[in-house]
Amino acid sequence: TQLLEQSPQFLSIQEGENLTVYCNSSSVFSSLQWYRQEPGEGPVLLVTVVTGGEVKKLKRLTFQFGDARKDSSLHITAAQPGDTGLYLCAGGRDQKVTFGIGTKLQVIP
């Protein structure tokens, strides 16, 4: 059983479409991070959210941390082929980070 459940696991969309991916847990985290991983590389941090209800924007990406600090969402506006990759959420507690399995996104030109 995964501590962090991500959905959907796979997503294939056309360039220009909007999408939202979700990260849910029954546990409370002190912080939540989103990473993007490309084939053959390690994950790269996109954002960290620490306050319940917090919203952060990174260009076309919008990240939200749930009020209870148990869930998060990532919304991408007007997706581009360069957004293709594995999106991982990770919950931080006690100096450790626990990762979800990820959402594999493919953006078709």
Add this chain to the structure above:
Amino acid sequence: DAGVIQSPRHEVTEMGQEVTLRCKPISGHDYLFWYRQTMMRGLELLIYFNNNVPIDDSGMPEDRFSAKMPNASFSTLKIQPSEPRDSAVYFCASRDSPVNEQFFGPGTRLTVL
């Protein structure tokens, strides 16, 4: 800085052989993490060090796995003897404080035949 360096990038070995994976963290980072990534289980924390001292090894799957950090610039993860179910991508990551970003290396893809 070159980032986190891992070697080898790919390792193919036969069941029963010893495997040693190597990691050089970013200079000045005092936390080092070893992860294993598979399709089924995702990215799992195996062990982490702070100032070269192992803090939490609860993720190490069995006694066949061991990790060392003899100094601030080098760590190894050893599997002896290796088994086919150990096949995965192993990542090393480092960071410079309890709350800052982790920087991942490119990973070592291990295949045990």
